[in-house]
Amino acid sequence: MSLLTVGSVAFDAIETPFGKTDKIIGGAGTYIAIAASFFEKNQNIVAVVGDDFPQSMLDLLSSRNVNLDGLQIKQGEKSFFWSGRYHNDMNSRDTLVTELNVLEHFDPIIPDSYQGVEYLMLGNLTPQVQSTVIDRLNERPKLVAMDTMNFWMDIAMDDLKATLKKIDLLIINDEEARQLSGENSLAKASKVIREMGPKYLIIKKGEHGALLFHGNEVFCAPGLPLEEVFDPTGAGDTFAGGFMGYLSSTGDISFENMKRAVIAGSALASFCVEKFGTEKLVQINNEDLDRRIQEFVALADFQMTYQL
């Protein structure tokens, strides 16, 4: 199959209790594409960067079978830049700098070569841009998934709700699910959110794993207890990339297969947090990923027997 990712390709500067980085490569689109590349060998990306973005990173994406026809390079402009500082518990962070730069007037142009794509992953962007992408595809993909964040709920809820009506799967974290639904219980939140449009919902819970909802079915994916979370940046995007890469490479959107995709995404996300930015993701090989997936399998495995 084929996967189209729309998302930021950008610079980040990150501070955690373990240290800080200069400008490093980041952006939802980057994490998603790298993570998906472990499974999907037919990827496309729609994104925009400035002329300050390193060619080496674009080469890396190409080498991972990401078609860059839809990557716009704006001469004389700068790439999106975000800087943040994580608190000691790593569960919350302050944004220090947000420079929209090329993202401010981002027009997501879909190259003809991308038409007919079967899986669409809309990374965290303005709901308006996400919606535009769907509208510009001549054929509706087999599965349209998107991420969003609290920020859009605060300033663009109407746009967000309009976009939600057009998608199949929403991938958000627990805090976002609570804000979007106004419900504290994730079981209730999952119903409210799915009434807004998406038939499928994934709620990411960080170290506690993830929940997948569809109809009356629920899957609870385990969270691998990690000794050290070095940098959580991009873990959610990596999860989404692993999930969508798995799904599109198998071409199967049954609930059973989505469970497997959740495990694939979880395994990749667990690597992402081990180093700053994309550093760990580009170091690991298939053998590493295979071993990690097996850890997840063992973590959740039990054979229940009982007598009452």
Add this chain to the structure above:
Amino acid sequence: MSLLTVGSVAFDAIETPFGKTDKIIGGAGTYIAIAASFFEKNQNIVAVVGDDFPQSMLDLLSSRNVNLDGLQIKQGEKSFFWSGRYHNDMNSRDTLVTELNVLEHFDPIIPDSYQGVEYLMLGNLTPQVQSTVIDRLNERPKLVAMDTMNFWMDIAMDDLKATLKKIDLLIINDEEARQLSGENSLAKASKVIREMGPKYLIIKKGEHGALLFHGNEVFCAPGLPLEEVFDPTGAGDTFAGGFMGYLSSTGDISFENMKRAVIAGSALASFCVEKFGTEKLVQINNEDLDRRIQEFVALADFQMTYQL
């Protein structure tokens, strides 16, 4: 096999966002014994109540195959009483009243008929009392498990550490694990705590399920997404009771069997929170429990396949 529970049998008064109770039956020992009774038909309890404790509740425990030889009834004294108010998120609470009453000078006397018991569950009590119970058993049980709480870490850490050296399994929640170990990462906390004595550790994570650690093995039990948590009081004790009841009834302390016991405890705890106090636990039958256990099985089930 046989299970001995040592724990409070007491009164609670509870306020939640959904309402409040008068004095109702509570206490760790009560929840543990009721939960364990679904699996273990040979139970003993060491506890103390005042003459204000209702005979009907003691009859209920008897009818669930709990031998009450070790239950002391202090004439002219009052039962332990705790009152608390849960905050809106149900994850934190304020203690409004604690009246130790009969617990103040509790001497855990072990009836001869209890000697030779194979499984011991030490509910949350002073570490000194927990330790005394172990010392008074002529034969060391096959498995000694205990619960504790932040309060004892604050005021009796030395006693707690001495007791931890004598046990096999500690069952605590994530916040307690962090305080006891001084580590934020639960993976690190699990190592630090197991170096203090217990070879096995269960970390309860409320709605996020539970983790079981032994050697290099980890099991992550799913948390069932509930629409409503009506009253969390006793959920941890119910978990411990279901776990120990399952374990002692099967007589198998392998890691594989402990996983099943975690699921059994999780299923019972998920009922406990549906009503005030023990109300739901005493309403459900084996068929209800069977159905709930199957929900947990389905929740965590996946068959992983992948190609890298």
